[in-house]
Amino acid sequence: MALLELKDVSMIYNGKVKALENINLTVSKGEWLAIMGPSGSGKTTLMNIIGCMDHATSGEINLDGISLMDVNNEELTSVRRDKIGMVFQQFHLVPYLTALENVMVAQYYHSIPDADEALAALKRVGLEDRASHLPSQLSGGEQQRVCIARALINYPVLILADEPTGNLDEANQNLVMKIFHQLHDEGHTIITVTHSPDVGKEAEHCVVIEHGHIKNAEVS
Amino acid sequence: MRMLTALLAVAVGATIISGMVTVYRDVPEQLGREFRAYGANLLLLPSNDSSTFNAENLDKVPELIKNYELVGIAPFLYERLEINKQYILTGGTDFEQLQKVSPYWQIKGNYPKKGEREILVGSNLAQILSPYETEEIIGKKIGISAGEGTAIRQYTVTGIISTGGKEEDFAFMYLDDLQQIANKPNAVSLARLSVVADAVALKAVEDSIKDNIPEIMPQPVQQIAISEFNVLGKLQVLVLLVTIIVMALTLICVSTTMMAVVTERRKEIxxxxxxxxxxxxxxxxxxxxxxxxxxxGGLIGSGLGYLFAEFVSVQVFGRSITFSVSVAILSILLSLVITGIASLIPVKIAINVDPAIVLRGE
Incomplete structure (x- = not known):
């Protein structure tokens, strides 16, 4: 059953710059998809559209039964808040908030901040004993795990990870990928955007994007 | 740090606004008190065709205007008396009250003592009575009568007065003495009243006297009232200008700081x-x-503004002022309005931040 479906999606900036052209993509519930491609291929544009941060110029996009082409900016924010959990390459933790509070920020915009629930999310990524630490007191791998805990806190239908291991050493990369495998095994739907073949091959499926077109889709 | 700068800007702005408003609020009263040194601000004249009214009417005045600070009320009876064979306009008054109402009168020698048959002479009159050594008149006795065929009484000159006005041609003695000499018991030609009041309050005092004492026609001393009005008007414009400039500067400072804060927190937004x-x-x-x-900022500013106003009031008028809750609330509300307006552009910048910047790694 398709959780995300893109049909002939195009993104044209200023009426002439084609960032994406006729993208067709389907992601099923529980699937782990890797989107790969070189810099400037259109990965970030596609991520913006899937992550409900931008409207495509044309085509059809369906996420969990919602047509993203038919919603306004306010509704798009609401879909992003309720349906998507985001993991960033640069972690983007608020520097003056503790690990626990960083997780609770996402709860604040979604529903009601709940410290116990946020602590449980940190426990899930093995960081319950680091809850009161500031980001500056955490290693890169730990910061990325806090970022994953924050992405999971609102029970999203889709986890969208942008170069999740881009800033990590090999040991932490393995640790983070292990968490993604666990989430996949639990039935989470995951899309990772990466230029690293090592990260790409961890996913169930992989698509390569070049010059705004999907070059090929393969099953690993 | 930036927010601290903005807080400081708001607090300074609120301090000046609160201080200026407090001073302005208090100045009319303080200035009114200062103006009392320049003489009475209300003349009480007979209302009918008569040239005098009964002095007992004046006893009712303090009660009628008990809500205002009465500086003094000096009755005057003017009669032409024969002094050293010359007819001189002589005023009978209460010298204790006169000193309160007209503190600018300058005297060489002393004021007369009650019941002692003593008299003051104006500086011009002193020159007529003692052309060569004017001051030698002090201590000398002069003969006074109501006119030909009346008894001559000897009065001792105790002082010479200078007022810069026509009073320098007159002689002055106690009211009781003059009433007796002129055989006009309880008669008063006019009274000079000095009360701490602004233009509105003075009108209320005038109306109250007019309504309750039909024999008296109050008349404001226009020169004093106009001067007071002019000074207060200029002060009002000054306070308004300073307040507007301070508000504009605070607004610019807060807005600039908030914009810097938004730019700095763009990634976080x-x-x-x-x-x-x-x-x-x-x-x-x-x-x-x-x-x-x-x-x-408004809360800090309203407190500091009171201290600022207190300092100004003590330094300029030598009087302390009372803390006004309404001025404090006004300062806080103005600070809220200023920061609210100053936040509009930064807020607009903040809502235009594209969430996708977190994906681009900017």
Missing amino acids: GLHKALGASNKNIVYEFLGEGCLLGAV
Whole structure:
């Protein structure tokens, strides 16, 4: 059953710059998809559209039964808040908030901040004993795990990870990928955007994007 | 640090606004008191065709205007008496009250003592009576009568007065003495009343006397009232200008600082939006911060403004002022309005931040 479906999606900036052209993509519930491609291929544009941060110029996009082409900016924010959990390459933790509070920020915009629930999310990524630490007191791998805990806190239908291991050493990369495998095994739907073949091959499926077109889709 | 700078700007702005408003609020009263040194601000004249009225009417005045600070009320009876064979206009008054009402009168020698048959002469009159050594008149006795065929009484000159006005041609003695000499018991030609009051209050005093004592026609001393009005008017414009300039400077300072804060926190705002913050959430957060800034700055400023106003009042008028809750509330409200307006552009910048910046790694 398709959780995300893109049909002939195009993104044209200023009426002439084609960032994406006729993208067709389907992601099923529980699937782990890797989107790969070189810099400037259109990965970030596609991520913006899937992550409900931008409207495509044309085509059809369906996420969990919602047509993203038919919603306004306010509704798009609401879909992003309720349906998507985001993991960033640069972690983007608020520097003056503790690990626990960083997780609770996402709860604040979604529903009601709940410290116990946020602590449980940190426990899930093995960081319950680091809850009161500031980001500056955490290693890169730990910061990325806090970022994953924050992405999971609102029970999203889709986890969208942008170069999740881009800033990590090999040991932490393995640790983070292990968490993604666990989430996949639990039935989470995951899309990772990466230029690293090592990260790409961890996913169930992989698509390569070049010059705004999907070059090929393969099953690993 | 930036927010601290903005807080400081709001607090300084609120201090000056609160201080200026407090001083302005208190100045009419303080200035009114200062103006009392320049003489009476109300003349009480006979209302009918008669040239005098009964002095007992004046006893009712303090009760009628008990809500205002009465500086003094000096009765005057003017009669032409024969002094050293010359007819001189002589005033009978209460010298204790006269000193309160007309503190600018300058005297060489002393004021007369009651019941002692003593008299003051104006400086011009002194020159007529003692052309070569004017001051030698002090201590000398002069003969006074109501006119030909009346008894001559000997009065001792105790002093010479200078007022810069026509009083320098007159002689002055106690009212009782003059009433007796002129055989006009209880008669008063006019009274000079000095009361601490602005233009509105003075009108109320005037109306109250007019309504309750039909024999008396109160008349404001226009020169004093106009001077007071002019000074207060200029002061009002000055306070208004300073307040507007301070408000504008505070607004610019807070707005610039808030814009810098928004620029600095652009990535954080993008992150919040990526995590699902709506534009409404962003508006509430930044306006909330702005209002908190305004409230705290206004609170600090209203306290410091009172101290500033107290300092000014003590230094300039030598009097302390009372803390006004309404001025404090006004300062806090103005600070809130200023920071609210100053936050509008930064808030607009904040809601235009693209959440996708967190994906581009900017």
